[in-house]
Amino acid sequence: MSTIDTEKSILADAPGPSSVRDVVGAYLSLCKPRIVELLLVSAVPTLFAASHGVPSITAFLAVTLGGTCAAASAGAFNCVIDRDIDRLMERTRNRPLARHRVGPRAALMFGTALCVISVGIFLALANPLAAVLALCAISHYALVYTLLLKRRTPQSTLWGGLCGSAPVLIAWAAATGSLSWTALSLFLVVFFWQPPHFWALAVKYRDDYSRAGIPVLPVVASIRRVLTESVVHSWLMVTASVAVWPLTPTTPLYGVTSVVLGGVFLFQVHGLHKAARSGQEPRTMRLFHTSIVYLTLLFLALAADSLLRHGS
Structure with a gap:
């Protein structure tokens, strides 16, 4: 049409x-x-x-x-x-x-x-x-x-x-x-989280974006490149999330949660990248939903950690 x-x-x-x-x-x-x-x-x-x-x-x-x-x-x-x-x-x-x-x-x-x-x-x-x-x-x-x-x-x-x-x-x-280094680190978590989160969705709707003339990365580049950049941003995101641990007085609850959630996220994005390199069609919507769960659980752990320290 x-x-x-x-x-x-x-x-x-x-x-x-x-x-x-x-x-x-x-x-x-x-x-x-x-x-x-x-x-x-x-x-x-x-x-x-x-x-x-x-x-x-x-x-x-x-x-x-x-x-x-x-x-x-x-x-x-x-x-x-x-x-x-x-x-x-x-x-x-x-x-x-x-x-x-x-x-x-x-x-x-x-x-x-x-x-x-x-x-x-x-x-x-x-x-x-x-x-x-x-x-x-x-x-x-x-x-x-x-x-x-x-x-x-x-x-x-x-x-x-x-x-x-x-x-x-x-x-x-x-x-x-005011602002602080902790605030900047949390800012970077969300900043680097957004590209892999959005690109995972844009891969599914790339025909939509192409029809509308919107040059999102999945429209102008190969899926392999999209996932390569997603891997880079994911590592930066996880690094920023773990950096919060030494920057602010958190309990092991936040630190362990950031490492575990980061590991799960990286495992999935690397798996999609490997699938793209082998010529398979990666199921990027799984990463999209995982990204929402990741962000939610990470920040819930941050709030819970703060409440634990407040009550101690």
């Missing part, structure tokens, strides 16, 4: 007047709740680590509410900018703007309101550093990643990861009013 036919099909299938429930659901979809949830998975445990145990209620509310609004704002801006290519991709063609459930102007106003609310929450409940970092993360995702890099270079995945890693810095700043 051609691009014109695809767009005509989408327009023909566009729904008519919606109920209040449908409208609320459409705006909720603009926020990309799954991405918000994944960002909080790293931000909230980092808050516990920075607070050396249970954080203050104001810092907790700042990170959860302000962080949710910041991520949702970035997601809404992304949907506005990418509405043309979202219509061409099977994975994204049901997004609200692609299906004309929400207009671009309304979505832009919605994203702007969430941005203002997010910055206001961080200013009121945390500190200016956290607010500035949140604003920078939103701006980077919308303007640098989505508008400038995504359609031009396969390196967009790596440098777009700056905003995806920012919640760690924002949480640390919300708790302490």
Whole structure:
């Protein structure tokens, strides 16, 4: 089916007047709740680590509410900018703007309101550093990643990861009013985690990205090269995660967990790389799901470690 036919099909299938429930659901979809949830998975445990145990209620509310609004704002801006290519991709063609459930102007106003609310929450409940970092993360995702890099270079995945890693810095700043080497190391864990996580998904949907003209690495390079770079980033990720152990006073719980989880992740990514070298079709979606489990368990271990030390 051609691009014109695809767009005509989408327009023909566009729904008519919606109920209040449908409208609320459409705006909720603009926020990309799954991405918000994944960002909080790293931000909230980092808050516990920075607070050396249970954080203050104001810092907790700042990170959860302000962080949710910041991520949702970035997601809404992304949907506005990418509405043309979202219509061409099977994975994204049901997004609200692609299906004309929400207009671009309304979505832009919605994203702007969430941005203002997010910055206001961080200013009121945390500190200016956290607010500035949140604003920078939103701006980077919308303007640098989505508008400038995504359609031009396969390196967009790596440098777009700056905003995806920012919640760690924002949480640390919300708790302490400053940053530290531990915060930087945790930032690098998420930064180097994102390319193998995303590329594993992009391999499955490379025809989608190719159709939309998005030069993600699996579209412009061989699977072998994608997995070679995934191996490199995975080693950097595991190195950064283990480096947290000597940088901050953690118990063996975090240290052992980081080593074991890192070993499991590296075993799987090396296995996929070996399969690609032998000419087999690697099952990259297994790595995608493993990456989510890895990040979740690693940061849960960080929070549990902080609670153990707080109670001792």
